[in-house]
Amino acid sequence: MDEVTLRDADDQELLAQHVGGDPDAFGELVRRHRDRLWAVALRTLGDREEAADAVQDALVSAYRAAHTFRGQSAVTTWLHRITVNACLDRARKAASRKTSPVDDTDRLDQLLEPHESAEAPAERQDLHRELLAALRTLPAEQRAALVLVDMQGYPVAEAARVLDVPTGTVKSRCARGRARLLPLLTHLRSGTGGNEDLGRGRNRRPGTSVPPATEPRDAGPNGPAAVKGGGGRA
Amino acid sequence: MTSTTGTAQHPDVAEISDLTEGLLSPSRAQDVRRHVDDCELCADVQLSLEEIRGLLGTLPGPQRMPADIVGRIDAALAAEALLDSTAPGASSDTAHGVSRETAAGDVSRETTQAPARPAAGRPAGRARGTTGPGRSSQRMPRRRAVWSAVLGAAALGLGALLVQNLPADGNDADHPNAAKAQTPQFAGTPLETQVDALLDPPKPVRSDKNAPSVDVQEKTPFAVQTVAVPACVQQGTGRSDAPLAAKQGSYEGKQAFLLLLPHTSDPKQVQAYVVDAACVKTAPAGKGELLLTHGYPRG
Numbered sequence: 001m002d003e004v005t006l007r008d009a010d011d012q013e014l015l016a017q018h019v020g021g022d023p024d025a026f027g028e029l030v031r032r033h034r035d036r037l038w039a040v041a042l043r044t045l046g047d048r049e050e051a052a053d054a055v056q057d058a059l060v061s062a063y064r065a066a067h068t069f070r071g072q073s074a075v076t077t078w079l080h081r082i083t084v085n086a087c088l089d090r091a092r093k094a095a096s097r098k099t100s101p102v103d104d105t106d107r108l109d110q111l112l113e114p115h116e117s118a119e120a121p122a123e124r125q126d127l128h129r130e131l132l133a134a135l136r137t138l139p140a141e142q143r144a145a146l147v148l149v150d151m152q153g154y155p156v157a158e159a160a161r162v163l164d165v166p167t168g169t170v171k172s173r174c175a176r177g178r179a180r181l182l183p184l185l186t187h188l189r190s191g192t193g194g195n196e197d198l199g200r201g202r203n204r205r206p207g208t209s210v211p212p213a214t215e216p217r218d219a220g221p222n223g224p225a226a227v228k229g230g231g232g233r234a
Numbered sequence: 235m236t237s238t239t240g241t242a243q244h245p246d247v248a249e250i251s252d253l254t255e256g257l258l259s260p261s262r263a264q265d266v267r268r269h270v271d272d273c274e275l276c277a278d279v280q281l282s283l284e285e286i287r288g289l290l291g292t293l294p295g296p297q298r299m300p301a302d303i304v305g306r307i308d309a310a311l312a313a314e315a316l317l318d319s320t321a322p323g324a325s326s327d328t329a330h331g332v333s334r335e336t337a338a339g340d341v342s343r344e345t346t347q348a349p350a351r352p353a354a355g356r357p358a359g360r361a362r363g364t365t366g367p368g369r370s371s372q373r374m375p376r377r378r379a380v381w382s383a384v385l386g387a388a389a390l391g392l393g394a395l396l397v398q399n400l401p402a403d404g405n406d407a408d409h410p411n412a413a414k415a416q417t418p419q420f421a422g423t424p425l426e427t428q429v430d431a432l433l434d435p436p437k438p439v440r441s442d443k444n445a446p447s448v449d450v451q452e453k454t455p456f457a458v459q460t461v462a463v464p465a466c467v468q469q470g471t472g473r474s475d476a477p478l479a480a481k482q483g484s485y486e487g488k489q490a491f492l493l494l495l496p497h498t499s500d501p502k503q504v505q506a507y508v509v510d511a512a513c514v515k516t517a518p519a520g521k522g523e524l525l526l527t528h529g530y531p532r533g
Contacts, residue, residue, distance in 0.1 A: 030307065035297065035298050038303070043295060052303045052306065056306060059307055059310070064314065175252045175255045176252075179251040
């Protein structure tokens with residue numbers, strides 16, 4: 001199989017060629033999809049090394065399991081599914097141990113590279129960091145749904161196929177995830193001087209600057225109330 | 235988390251979020267919508283939720299997989315290819331490599347599709363999850379993890395090479411072609427152990443806590459022997475320094491040597507070379523054909 005033929009082949013053909021023994025077919029598949037898989041993994045795990053491990057595990061697994069691909073979904077969906085599952089496994093493991101806070105800012109910055117240029121307003125950069133830090137406090141399933149749908153822009157139906165859950169579940173995970181992120185935004189908005197407050201935020205350990213929001217009922221409506229100084233419960 | 239609040243009270247933030255996604259029952263949706271329409275506070279919550287959604291969508295993020303990670307994954311897949319070519323049909327026996335990397339052992343747990351098979355196909359006696367080789371410690375240094383991951387995969391290929399020139403009974407080691415050497419009893423051998431041993435032979439007893447744990451089921455750890463490397467094979471690497479270790483086996487059906495040499499520029503890596511052994515007979519003074527070369531991080 002020469003390179004031109006490989007480039008012309010669709011994903012499913014490439015996978016079939018790989019199963020048939022073509023040594024280059026899987027590599028072409030990887031070239032086609034690795035950037036998207038990488039983005040999903042990095043954002044789901046929030047850690048470069050963990051994400052690299054997850055994508056590697058997933059691709060090696062896919063390489064070995066290619067002969068079992070049934071064609072019931074697109075190859076890209078299948079690759080995403082294996083990758084997201086590898087990420088969720090790792091996220092659950094990571095949740096059971098507490099990461100060192102020392103490198104958190106660096107790690108968050110890694111996630112914003114390379115497009116968070118120095119010219120971006122500091123306020124906005126801080127907002128992005130806070131958002132990423134808050135994302136990491138979410139349950140992995142909610143995070144994965146938000147990464148796929150809100151961040152990467154996959155249609156809900158595709159995210160549902162990747163996560164192997166009904167579309168309603170994807171919507172629910174997204175909705176609950178956003179609800180849990182709300183206290184973050186409230187916190188940022190409530191800063192009176194803007195920069196001053198955000199500056200403080202930067203020096204805090206990101207993970208702790210956001211309320212865990214296990215009780216959205218309390219955290220939500222009270223935040224805006226603080227801003228507006230009114231509108232208590234009826 | 236369905237709300238128990240009445241229409242007179244503010245709905246949950248989660249409920250307002252659910253409303254946006256169309257997840258509420260029609261009657262509840264009507265109630266919540268009516269409330270939000272009349273309540274500045276809850277309207278603001280709804281707006282904020284939309285804002286979060288928009289922020290997530292505009293967050294800067296990775297466009298490309300970084301080159302170093304591309305290289306790492308290519309190396310891991312090349313190791314898989316090496317395995318495929320040396321041990322056809324062994325894929326189910328080697329699947330534990332994946333599971334070892336994902337402590338839950340089941341990359342596709344939520345799917346009914348076949349990728350779940352590798353974990354299920356784990357050979358009997360292989361430890362599951364976090365007790366797997368090289369994964370016993372969560373605090374395992376990063377480089378160690380890479381070593382286990384990438385070279386672990388490489389080791390699978392190496393194992394296939396080893397299997398072919400180390401007969402089961404321990405005698406007869408001079409006959410690298412012995413077909414019986416591919417008997418499945420070698421398939422489950424902890425290959426990381428072999429590679430570690432290959433790179434670090436003078437350490438009969440493991441004291442390094444970070445080293446991959448030796449599978450308790452393992453009864454016959456390979457006595458690692460470094461074979462003499464014919465001149466033409468050494469030539470094939472394009473290097474004159476002595477290999478750290480060498481093995482004879484086959485690659486893509488050809489007799490070949492696997493040589494591990496220090497990496498030329500990175501002391502943290504080793505460079506693996508697979509050189510066609512045909513030159514030993516055809517052109518002993520010549521240069522053996524280099525079939526594959528890859529760098530792997532060393533622990």
